[in-house]
Amino acid sequence: MATDVLIVGGGGREHALAWKLKQSPRIGRMYVAPGNGGTRLVGENVAIDQMDFENLAKFAKEKNVALTIIGPDNPLGEGIVDFFKLHKLRVWGPTKASAHIEGSKAFAKRLMRDAGVPTAEFEIFSQHDDALAYVRERGVPIVIKANGLSFGKGVYVCMTLAEAEAALEEIMVRRVFKEAGNEVVIEEYLDGQEISIHALADGKDFVLFPPAQDHKQIGEHDTGKNTGGMGSIAPVPFVTAAALKDIETRVVRPTLRALAEHGAPYTGILYPGLMISQKGPKVLEFNARFGDPETQVYMRLLKTDLLDILEASTDGKLAGMNIEWNGGFAVNIVLASGGYPDAYKKGFPITGIEDAEKVEGVVVFHAGTLYDKELTTSGGRVLGVSAVGDTLQNALARAYEAVEHIHFEGKYFRRDIGAKALR
Numbered sequence: 204m205a206t207d208v209l210i211v212g213g214g215g216r217e218h219a220l221a222w223k224l225k226q227s228p229r230i231g232r233m234y235v236a237p238g239n240g241g242t243r244l245v246g247e248n249v250a251i252d253q254m255d256f257e258n259l260a261k262f263a264k265e266k267n268v269a270l271t272i273i274g275p276d277n278p279l280g281e282g283i284v285d286f287f288k289l290h291k292l293r294v295w296g297p298t299k300a301s302a303h304i305e306g307s308k309a310f311a312k313r314l315m316r317d318a319g320v321p322t323a324e325f326e327i328f329s330q331h332d333d334a335l336a337y338v339r340e341r342g343v344p345i346v347i348k349a350n351g352l353s354f355g356k357g358v359y360v361c362m363t364l365a366e367a368e369a370a371l372e373e374i375m376v377r378r379v380f381k382e383a384g385n386e387v388v389i390e391e392y393l394d395g396q397e398i399s400i401h402a403l404a405d406g407k408d409f410v411l412f413p414p415a416q417d418h419k420q421i422g423e424h425d426t427g428k429n430t431g432g433m434g435s436i437a438p439v440p441f442v443t444a445a446a447l448k449d450i451e452t453r454v455v456r457p458t459l460r461a462l463a464e465h466g467a468p469y470t471g472i473l474y475p476g477l478m479i480s481q482k483g484p485k486v487l488e489f490n491a492r493f494g495d496p497e498t499q500v501y502m503r504l505l506k507t508d509l510l511d512i513l514e515a516s517t518d519g520k521l522a523g524m525n526i527e528w529n530g531g532f533a534v535n536i537v538l539a540s541g542g543y544p545d546a547y548k549k550g551f552p553i554t555g556i557e558d559a560e561k562v563e564g565v566v567v568f569h570a571g572t573l574y575d576k577e578l579t580t581s582g583g584r585v586l587g588v589s590a591v592g593d594t595l596q597n598a599l600a601r602a603y604e605a606v607e608h609i610h611f612e613g614k615y616f617r618r619d620i621g622a623k624a625l626r
């Protein structure tokens with residue numbers, strides 16, 4: 204019997220998941236709420252907001268959806284999984300208690316300290332004067348983080364004392380993140396290359412995905428403001444099998460165990476962001492969901508049926524499951540609106556996607572696009588141009604060739620995706 208699914212979210216991640224699910228021989232109808240200009244090509248967009256749990260659950264019930272898959276952090280953090288379970292609906296993702304590992308950086312840091320998971324040295328503050336005294340005593344460089352979800356803007360990597368003082372002022376005095384800034388984590392600055400690890404867990408067991416690397420900053424050579432991700436690669440050539448095993452043993456396993464001991468056994472994707480520093484791997488943060496740019500490369504490499512593995516994760520049946528990956532590499536280049544991550548204009552027509560997809564190995568995922576008679580830009584990150592290849596260089600060459608076919612006013616992208624991993 205065909206399996207009908209509902210995907211909650213509307214970014215590149217959800218388009219990539221829908222694209223891959225569509226290839227399952229068992230897939231039935233696929234709904235995406237709210238979806239975007241790309242998800243409508245593989246499924247049916249449903250105009251329900253991702254935070255409208257009431258209407259999402261009602262829709263899942265009415266349509267007899269067999270599985271609801273939650274993409275973004277906000278509904279997970281607010282307990283959409285618990286809400287669906289309360290209504291006896293089958294749902295994939297972590298509960299609110301489990302997603303707290305992303306929703307509270309202070310909770311994550313304390314859990315890591317207790318479980319002996321390698322992370323930057325830190326202190327937690329709720330009083331501005333104490334935090335200020337600590338920063339002045341420790342000196343710079345130093346990293347200041349608002350505790351809660353802050354739309355990716357709550358982390359300040361401070362190279363001068365003036366920057367650090369301004370960060371504390373914004374978070375704790377002007378309270379720009381409101382209650383997400385009730386506590387701040389102040390931590391040691393780490394130098395090195397960042398990588399993304401994804402572990403798929405089912406409450407008891409877990410399976411690791413290949414390592415991926417996102418490029419968070421807007422400017423080439425990792426300069427300028429942080430974004431939701433400007434491009435990604437997988438696997439990461441410099442992360443050896445032994446290094447991945449070490450991360451599994453020292454980070455993933457003890458964290459999942461600690462969550463289970465806290466009464467929050469983890470189901471879904473646990474995604475630690477790591478700094479590979481001189482002193483070995485150190486956790487920067489945990490996310491309780493798929494990374495958006497990472498998903499766009501993972502789905503290009505995944506060989507096993509995605510529906511099979513999401514159902515196994517949901518039902519606690521991952522033990523003994525073998526997840527297969529295609530050889531070679533996948534890359535993703537994000538095309539953004541000019542001005543992003545600051546203010547930008549929307550509503551520009553997009554052309555050339557078909558030509559881009561004629562380049563061998565290329566698939567274009569949509570993020571901030573809207574289809575209404577024509578396809579237009581509707582967000583900061585507009586498209587993800589993905590490519591696979593036998594080598595990382597080959598995949599990059601294909602993706603960059605495809606990028607040239609796509610046009611919209613203000614199109615911006617980084618030309619150095621994958622460059623540092625090749626160095």
Ligand SMILES: Nc1ncnc2c1ncn2[C@@H]1O[C@H](COP(=O)(O)OP(=O)(O)O)[C@@H](O)[C@H]1O
Nearest residue numbers: 323346355356358390391392393419476487488
């Ligand atoms: N201790 C640190 N040392 C150096 N850079 C850091 C440190 N912590 C975070 N960063 C940088 O800031 C970015 C955002 O931090 P992160 O903790 O991942 O928060 P979020 O993704 O919630 O904004 C990271 O991707 C990394 O580039």
Ligand SMILES: [Mg+2]
Nearest residue numbers: 476487488490
């Ligand atoms: Mg992060």
